[in-house]
């Protein structure tokens with residue numbers, strides 16, 4: 001007997017209802033409409049005929065189908081109603097999950113500030129429109145591995161692809177995990193500042209933004225993106241008032257806030273809990289239990305504890321509640337994003353402790369945390385600095401050379417040369433390049449001219 005037949009039997013056993021045409025001469029109470037397979041679920045849709053759909057939204061039936069499907073205790077069958085259809089959602093057997101992954105190919109491209117996030121249980125696109133006044137703030141909440149960062153990445157990629165850097169700009173902050181999820185956007189021309197991984201720098205940047213919007217509305221849409229908000233607040237509790245201002249005034253000041261964290265309760269966030277209280281659109285990943293789902297979603301009945309994790313998500317927004325499978329962003333899509341040879345910087349004061357010229361870690365994107373375990377950054381060799389600065393000067397003076405280097409990940413020196421000069425290429429790409437650009441700008445500002453060879457002059 002197929003699983004679907006077993007389910008029909010269970011429905012009969014539990015509710016006493018059977019489908020039309022199942023028993024000759026008996027009318028039957030519902031029609032099996034369709035069956036969908038998503039990356040996570042088998043979904044059976046039923047159209048009730050003579051009875052209320054409430055007959056099916058029945059915890060006992062959910063439990064019975066769960067037994068029938070042989071699911072582990074931690075997983076759940078969900079039955080709810082969408083567009084008049086009763087939808088029975090059964091987690092796929094573990095070995096079948098994740099075989100399909102939704103990518104850009106499965107969803108519309110979106111436009112302007114509308115971001116398609118995935119497909120719902122009936123394979124219809126689910127999106128959020130940040131142009132909507134009620135959706136200028138979006139939180140991403142749920143247990144580790146539930147798919148928050150992946151969903152956030154989708155929003156960033158879509159907004160960056162569909163909008164020019166003149167119209168939409170980003171500030172990105174991820175002070176935990178060494179910025180692993182956001183540093184991939186380190187060369188986006190839409191950035192108003194390199195991706196921030198240092199809490200002090202994050203606090204300074206947020207303060208700067210709050211001061212800027214106090215002076216008037218921004219002439220572009222600024223998307224403030226903070227992954228691992230709890231880590232930021234733990235390191236810098238003084239960022240809470242600034243986050244509050246951005247979230248509460250975002251709508252009127254042209255700011256969109258994307259904030260991700262695992263838990264938004266008082267134990268985790270302290271006063272920072274109030275920031276999330278003000279956000280009315282939420283992407284929920286799996287929650288630890290019913291109570292936590294209530295805390296995260298700020299209402300009962302969302303049941304994020306029933307989600308599977310890893311991209312099985314729920315959007316709760318002005319447009320209602322939708323369970324959906326999130327879109328996964330491929331590395332190719334990230335590669336295809338535009339790249340800027342120079343990333344903008346906010347005019348932030350370096351922290352008082354740092355020397356002059358400031359430590360590369362103040363100016364870096366994605367720098368290893370300074371002082372962690374006492375490890376100090378490796379110094380740059382004079383030869384590498386000299387050659388890098390000369391390359392930057394040539395890019396200013398020679399159009400052909402500038403065009404040749406533009407848009408490269410290694411936009412100052414090719415990785416081969418970096419290696420020859422004894423520097424770790426990844427460190428050079430992520431940490432040194434922005435620092436060297438800053439150094440060069442400082443020299444330029446002071447009118448210092450570089451000569452092409454140490455032998456000349």
Ligand SMILES: Nc1ncnc2c1ncn2[C@@H]1O[C@H](COP(=O)(O)OP(=O)(O)OP(=O)(O)O)[C@@H](O)[C@H]1O
Nearest residue numbers: 101143144145146147148149150310311326327328
């Ligand atoms: N939409 C998706 N489609 C397919 N797989 C996904 C999707 N979203 C997440 N995953 C899988 O789940 C993993 C964890 O996702 P993600 O990093 O977004 O979790 P997270 O909620 O940010 O966790 P943490 O709190 O630890 O940062 C991903 O590496 C990926 O393997």
Ligand SMILES: [Mg+2]
Nearest residue numbers: 148149181227
């Ligand atoms: Mg994450």
